[in-house]
Amino acid sequence: MAEQFDVVVIGAGAAGMMCAAAAGQRGKRVVLVDHAEKLAEKIRISGGGRCNFTNIHAGPANFLSENPHFAKSALSRYTPQDFLALVKKYRIAYHEKHKGQLFCDDSAEQIIDMLKAECNAGNVRWRMPATVQSIEKQDERFLVQTSAGLIDAGAVVIATGGLSIPKIGATDFGYRIAKQFGLGIVEPRPALVPLTFDAQQWQPFVPLAGVSLEVDVETGTLKGRKATGARFREDLLFTHRGLSGPAILQISSFWQPGTPITINLLPELDVAATLLEGKGTIKKHLGNVLAQWLPSRLAEGLLQAHGFNADARLADLPDAQLRRLGQAINGWTVTPNGSEGYRKAEVTRGGVDTKELSQQTMMVNSVPGLYFIGESVDVTGWLGGYNFQWAWASGMVAGLSV
Ligand code: FDA
Numbered sequence: 001m002a003e004q005f006d007v008v009v010i011g012a013g014a015a016g017m018m019c020a021a022a023a024g025q026r027g028k029r030v031v032l033v034d035h036a037e038k039l040a041e042k043i044r045i046s047g048g049g050r051c052n053f054t055n056i057h058a059g060p061a062n063f064l065s066e067n068p069h070f071a072k073s074a075l076s077r078y079t080p081q082d083f084l085a086l087v088k089k090y091r092i093a094y095h096e097k098h099k100g101q102l103f104c105d106d107s108a109e110q111i112i113d114m115l116k117a118e119c120n121a122g123n124v125r126w127r128m129p130a131t132v133q134s135i136e137k138q139d140e141r142f143l144v145q146t147s148a149g150l151i152d153a154g155a156v157v158i159a160t161g162g163l164s165i166p167k168i169g170a171t172d173f174g175y176r177i178a179k180q181f182g183l184g185i186v187e188p189r190p191a192l193v194p195l196t197f198d199a200q201q202w203q204p205f206v207p208l209a210g211v212s213l214e215v216d217v218e219t220g221t222l223k224g225r226k227a228t229g230a231r232f233r234e235d236l237l238f239t240h241r242g243l244s245g246p247a248i249l250q251i252s253s254f255w256q257p258g259t260p261i262t263i264n265l266l267p268e269l270d271v272a273a274t275l276l277e278g279k280g281t282i283k284k285h286l287g288n289v290l291a292q293w294l295p296s297r298l299a300e301g302l303l304q305a306h307g308f309n310a311d312a313r314l315a316d317l318p319d320a321q322l323r324r325l326g327q328a329i330n331g332w333t334v335t336p337n338g339s340e341g342y343r344k345a346e347v348t349r350g351g352v353d354t355k356e357l358s359q360q361t362m363m364v365n366s367v368p369g370l371y372f373i374g375e376s377v378d379v380t381g382w383l384g385g386y387n388f389q390w391a392w393a394s395g396m397v398a399g400l401s402v
Contacts, residue, residue, distance in 0.1 A: 002152035005031045005125070007402045008144050009157040010132055010173070013040055014391035015374025016159030017115040022399025024122020031125040031153070033132060033146055040112045041168040042161070046388070051108035053087065054080040054392070055385035057100040063390065064253055064380045066186050070354040071379045071390065074362070078396040080389055090114045101384045127151075135177060142369060155369045155402040159395065162348025162375040163188055170342070174352065174376030181367050184353035186378040190345030191253035194244035195261070195336035204305035208238040211298045216264040217247045219255050230254040233267060238298075242336060249383050252339060253349055260335040265302075266293055272326025279315055279322070286312050286325075294329075302328065347387055351378040361401035362394050371398045 009020045012034035024030040038044075043051055055062070058080050060072045084102065087094060092114065093105035104110050130148035135156060137143075144151040160173040175185050197205075215236045220229025230251060237245030251261055275289070282289060287310030290299035303310045306328045308321070339345070352372045356364055362377070364370045373394040381387040 002143065002150040003031070005029045005151060005153045007031070007155045007157060008033060008142070008151050008153040009159055010034075010144075011159035011161060011374070011376075012036075012126070012128060013159060013161055013374065014043055014115075014388055015161075015395035016157070017119055018392050018395030019157050019159060019371075019373055019399040019402075020124045021115065021118035021122050022396050023402050024119060024124040026122075026400070028122075028402060029125075030122060031127055031151060032119065033127045033130050033144070033148070033151075035129050035131045035171075036169045037129050039116070039128070042165070043112050043115075043388075044108050045168070046108055047103050047385075049108055050103045050106070051111045052097070052101045052103050052385040052388070053094075053111055054083050054102050054389045055100045056080050056084070056096070056102060058381075058386050058389040062382045062384075062386045064191075064349060065354055065378050067354045067378075070357075070359050071393075073359040074393040074397045075389070078393040080385075082396075083389065083392050086114065086118075087111075090117070099384060132173070135180070137181075137367065137370075140369070155371065157371040157373060157398055157402060158376055159373050160376055162351060163342045164190065164345040164348050164375075166342060174372060178352045178356075178372065178376075181364065181370060183356045183364060183366075186350040186353050188348045188350040190339050190342050191349035191380055192249040192346035192383050193252045193339040193341070193344055194239060194242060195248055195252055195255065196242040196338050196340060197334065198337045199241075202242060205238060205301060206240055208298055208301045209240045211238045211295050211301075212236065212245060213265065213295060213298065214267070215247050216267040217251045217261060219251050219259060219261045236263065236265075241340075243334075246383055249346065253347075253380060253382070255336065257338070258335070260333045263332045263334070265298075265329045265332060267330075269293060269330075270326070271329045272323045275314065275322040275326060276319060279317075279319075282314050284314060286310055286314055286317070289314055290329075346383065347375060347380055349378075349380045351376050351380075354378050360397065362398040363401060371402065373398045 006028040007030045009016045012032045020030045020032045092110045127148040130146045133145040142156045218231035232250040234247035235245045236247040374391040
């Protein structure tokens, strides 16, 4: 015998719990199914354990999608201020860290507990851990076969997220269900991810692992009708295999394989002009000159990597060499050979094509009663609380519609 529900939400992560709570609090009979042993592991590890739960400046411009207009409706109906009101209602202490990013003062667990309490307030039932074996549509209803029994529901919400961090339970379930119902998928790929370089090419930079500094980074074309590029000023971190840090995670979402990224290691200084001007007056060695502006390990490493002698006197170097050094610092252009992949990616770019969905409700246009929300959809936020805001907003509008 199948258990009857109005709504079955598959995936009890950020979007799924938000949706289940909203639907339950409207009086719908809701069941949440998740295969994980531990609830909402991604929220738990987010923001270094303090969950960057939203960004007060979040708007459609902070998201990537084949249709940049798609996210507008949900984002305007459930705003960062709305989520903040919920956080305040639960007396969760928070602070703004940087560029509108809001974090818990204490622990991400508080956000999980809050969402659990909101689900309880909506009398949401749990089937967890439970796997989903199949979903079938029969007339106006859905039959969902799970390891915890058969569920018969009027609506199914897929909230199983993307492919990032398989170790904590990410699967391609959402894409498989989309394919089963004949829906288009924008090719998924790792985003907000460290970039890697050819081992031989990277050899000179390996000793710089651990060096961090604020840079400008850009990729692709920023002009034209369909901009594919972007530019960010954030911290960059050298690693043994390549580059990481917020600057690189941000640009990785825009980076196209095979293309270069350009990094300005000293965005506030025109290095070539300053070196040329100082040639007559600065008596120092090149290494010491650069160490005034850059971490000394980086100054040394850059000079070595670009074939300069750190002990050379500035005054002795030809102008063309100083211009070349300026370019290497203000416009360092490097071509990654790939990324650290889903193992390290914070999110998955791509997903269920937004053409298939209603932007007001997240329901599939061609399959009434079937919904996709959160990261399973082709809407990807920048780094900085935007991805959770999308999970809350898309979850809420679906929860109000089911
Ligand atoms: P989410 O991944 O949260 O939930 C999916 C759920 O579905 C999981 O509970 C999973 O177990 C379940 N599931 C998957 N397959 C299933 C199957 N086959 N059957 C049953 N259940 C299944 N964002 C942000 O805004 N601020 C931040 O601070 C961070 N920090 C951060 C750190 C790290 C390390 C990562 C990896 C990611 C972040 N993010 C983030 C991104 C953010 O965590 C992410 O975008 C949201 O959790 C997406 O919410 P969803 O509900 O869509 O998926």
